[in-house]
Amino acid sequence: MGQALLDGLLMLLEPTSLVYLTIGMAIGLVFGFLPGLAGLATLALLMPVIIGMEPVQGLAFILGAYGAQSFGGSITSILFNVPGSGEQVVTTFDGYPMARKGQAGRALGVSAASSAFGGMFGVVILLLAIPVALQLITYLRPPEIFALGIVGIMVMGVSSARTKIKGVISGAFGLMLSFIGLDPITGIARMTFGHLELNSGLGITAMTMGLFAVTEMLVLYTRGQAIAAQAPVKTRGAKGSRVLDGVWDTVRNWKMVIQGGVIGAICGLVPGMGGTVAMFGAYGYAKARSKDPDSFGKGNPVGVLAPESANNAKEGGSFVPTLAFGIPGSSGMALVIVILLILGYVPGPQMIDNHMDIVFLIAWICALSNVLASFLGLAMAPLFAKLAFLRPQLLAPPLVAISLIGAFVDTRFMLSVLIAVIAGFAGYVLRALGYSLAGVILGFVLGPIVDQNLGLALQLYGSGFVLRPITAAILGLTLVAVLWGPVRKALRRPKDGPGGPGDGAIVGAGEQAGGSIR
Amino acid sequence: MRGHYAKGLMLAGTAAATALVLTACSGDASPTAGSEDDDPAAFYEGKTLTMVVPYNPGGGFDAYLRLLVPYLEEQLPDTTIRVENQPGGGGLIGANAVYQAEPDGLTIGLINYPGAVFAEVTGTDGVTFESTEWTQYGRLGALPPLVYTSPDTEYTSFDDILGASDTVKFGLGGVGSDAYYVAVAISNVFDFPHEIIGGYPGSNEADAALLAGEVDVSVNSGGAGVLMVEGSGAHGVVAVSNEPLEQLPDVPVIGEFGDADQQEQLAPLASVYDLERMVVGPPGVPEARADYLAEAIFAAASESGYADEMEAASYPVNALNRADTMELSSTVSESIESLSALLSD
Incomplete structure (x- = not known):
């Protein structure tokens, strides 16, 4: 075990591997910065490039990009209220209000520091959990996953709706939308009206891009002011709003960062739970534990650091079922499996037996890319922060265009673009009426988890599964x-x-x- | 490969520009089309060939096509090739999409032929194809399903299952998957207490359920099943095939069990798996084009590099050319009736 750990590190420290890692990370940061192209799409678009590469270099390149993209996504969440992927909706809750107060630099600092920590934490969890993966999978059966999904539904209340009942309605609306598509247990089409494209549902990317990117740009455009226009001019670069202040926020709240990391790693370990639940869970937890819960949603740095730590810790956790069983622990992991296959490794129990050095190499790449991406991101943050002062007429059109491309790339159906546009206008109305768009997304993500696992649990264990x-x-x-x-x-x-x-x-x-x- | 997307964009741009020029200069485009029919090689120049994988990225079908791309690009140097995953409905969405595509020879798919036949004969909702009507390009692999049991179960042989007194639980990734129908067929023909749980998100999840002891038996095609036996200590109990599996020669085949009547019932099931991973297109693709493309696919799939890469990922390549594939499928078509009876009980 110790030898494999060292072998993995030595493979990564070869100069060529480091060069590939750096190139991958630079690409990842840029992709993460383009809404809708973060996460899954980063891997999908880069996959053709690695065919024929040396395995170590290929892994360094593509996983470096994957590790870096999530910080890129934090940047747009904070600056424009546009999450890079469905998962990062939560970063917008407090990150964006901070940007509107002129504290974009501080918010980016918080995000970078907590992402780096969360990423490292996730890797530690990966290393600890790999040997006991079989036991973990024995205890996390459909009934348990269903129960965790119910926990997620309870968290819907923390969303930013104007009243609690509107928060619940938002979540229920999201749940309803998620049931469009094939029934996971019987395979019967539900509410698809004969459209085969709808069999796999409305699509999380299209929904996120519509409800956040399109809606936000509509709001911005109709307001006609730059995102940070209301910030007093003197707070720009003033004490308390710099990048370093954000790093300090993270250090000061180290306990919350660790707790967020724990929540994230657990969600990663459970196949199918994914980052959205992790980030909502960490946010809800931080808010519940706070002495001043009312400050959440109004620019509280803790509201950024807990979920960001969770999101990055989740990746380490989700590598466990991916490598040990070939079960994707998160959406991105489905493609990691293909990547491993392309490079000649078959994820599964025999991977743990025969290629432990590669497992550790992956862990090292994730750790290094998380930390380096945060440094890179921090160096560039002051530059990016200026975008928040840009006129909406310049900002909105390209952002909407990129978001719609993101929606298309995900499924390659033109219908996804249409769904994103409709969701965008619907989102504008819902938001004006005080409903929570994040609640809709959370419901949308939890629907299939609860649906499928309830069906399986009932089939396998009968209604006694709750016991x-x-x-x-x-x-x-x-x-x-x-x-x-x-x-x-x-x-x-x-x-x-x-x-x-x-x-x-x-x-x-x-x-x-x-x-x-x- | 690295300039794949840039090249694609450029080609698309050039194609669009050419189209504009053509429409602007002459309203009569038919001479061009005519010459392309005579010369399929010219037709594929500058075009984009879409290869549909009706399953999620990460599975065997995905690997068969994705790893084929570089070799097929050598055969069709001026054609852009893209792989598109259209998962869902146990492969039906992708299969339908291929069947309904323009029959111009630019859309092909790697379908699970037995799965498509099963879906058709069981009258599954949303099937828009007829198994006899596909344009067939050839076969990339034939991976007979392997039935295997949990490492620490009491059922270590197929006879144990047939003689079970407790309910035998099958765990499968997706209702309507071919593994699901194999389980249905076996439990229909043989009389033992059983329950089929088909709602797992995928075969990997079903395998994890097997390892966790949640279900007793699972079915998976070829490589994945062999890996479970070799890597995780699962017991391979029976192969749904006419010949023993190359990798597991000691596992008995389905024809060795039951009386003569039961053996006759199950025979078409074993035969349809000779055609498992078939490259198809919509009905009505011009013959010359289909032959040209089929030849390119067969040549690419016969490259040793492709076979080695697939072998490394535990997916054996077993390429069959167009003529032989069509001959095999015509014999299967004759037994579709009996397959229907097998699954509808």
Whole structure:
């Protein structure tokens, strides 16, 4: 094991491998900066290039690009409220408000530092989890994945809707949209109206590009002002809004960064959960733990660093099922499997037995590219931050065009472009009415997870599946978490009553709130 | 390969410009079309050939076409070749897309021929093709399905399954996948308590379920099944084939089990797998073009480099030319009736 770890590092440290890694990362940063072309599309577009390359160089090149692209996506999320991929919707929650306050540099600093840390953390998880991968997969069966999906649905409440009920409606709307396509258990077409293109659903890229890129540019255009136009001129480059301040934010909140990393790595380990759930989970967690939850969504750096750490930690986690079983742990991992095949490696148990050095090489590439991408990103951040001061007339048209190309590249159906445009206008209306577009996306992502795994769990274990230990624990804790708030509120109500807050609360609770509790 | 996309863009640009010039200069384009029919090589110059994979990236079908691209580009140097994944519906979406494509010889697909036949005879919703009507270009590989059981199960041979008293759980990646129909056929012909769980997202997930002991039996075509046996300690119990598998010669074939009647019922199932990975196009592609393209595909697939790369990924290449493929498929077409009976019970 130790020898393989060293072998992997030595393979990467060869000068040619490092050159390929650097080239890959530079390309990855640029791709990440183009909405819709981040993530999956980066891998898909670069794949033809690696055919015929030496395995080590090919892996360094393409995984370097993949490691770097997520930071590129953070840049657009923060500066334009346009996520690079569906997963990075969450970065926009607080990153964009920070940019509008003129703190784009600080937000980018937070993102870079927490991404780098999260990425490293994920690699550590990968190294720790690979030997016990079989046990992990034994415990994470459809009932457990379904239960985790339910946790995700509960997180929908944290989305940025104007009222709680609108947040729930947003999530439910997303869930409904996700059921368009073939039923995962019976294979019967649902709500496709005979359109074969719809059999695989509306498509996450088209939906994200529509609801975020197109909608945001419509908003920006109608407002007619640059993104950071309302920021007082003097805060540009002032103390508290520089890149270094963001790095300091991350260091100061190191606990939250680690907790975000843990959430991300777990979501990566569970096949099919992916980054969206990881980032929403970390954001919801950070908000729940915060002393000042109301500051979230208004430019709180913690709202950027927890999900960014989770997103990058997820990649390390999702390599575990990918390498150990050939089961893609995230959308990008499906293509990593092809890449490994092209380079002559078959992911699966025999990979762990015969090519452990390659497994570690992959881990090293991910670690190095995460850290280097953040340094590169930080160096360029002040330059990118100026884009937030650009007039919308210059910014919107190219961004919309690139986003629609991204929607097309994902499926190669023209229908996806149409879906993105319709989603864009629908998103504009929904946002104006106070619904949460991020909630719609979360529902859209969770729909298939819950749908498929509920079907499988019922087929395999009957309705008694909820009593499986881990499933029961997850569902039970979720129930407690949901009920805790109202119960505590009901118990506390007397505190705020006419008797004045504070003293004698317990006695008061028994007397005054009795009716409403029992 | 590196300039693949740039080249594609340039070609597309040139093609568009040429088209504009042609329409502008003369309204009569038919002489050009006529000469292309006589000379298929000229037809493919500057065109884009789309190869549809009806499955997700990462599987065997994807590998068969993606790794073929560089070799096919040598055969068709002036043609841009792109691979398109159109997954879903157990391969039906991609197969339909190929069947409905313009029959100009520019859209081909690598379909799972048995799977397509099964979908057709079981009247699966959304099937728009007839198995006898495809333009057939040839076969890239024939990977008979392997039935295998979990490493620590009580069922270590096919006889164990046939004599099972408890319910035998099949775990498969996708209702309507060919592995699913193999499970249906086997459990229809032989009488043992069974349950078929087809809702796993893919065969990898079904394999993981097998390793986790969630299901007892899985079915997978060729390489993937062999890998499970060789790499993970799964028990290969029976191959749905007329000949034993090259890699696992000790695993019995389906014809060795059951009485004469049951053997006769299962015979067409084993035969249809001789045609498993077939390159097809929509019906009505001009013969000259189909022959030309089929020859190029056969030449590319016969390159030793291609076979080596595929072998390394555990997908054996077993190329068959157009004429032989069509002859084989005509014999299978005769037994479609009996296949239908096998699956509809």
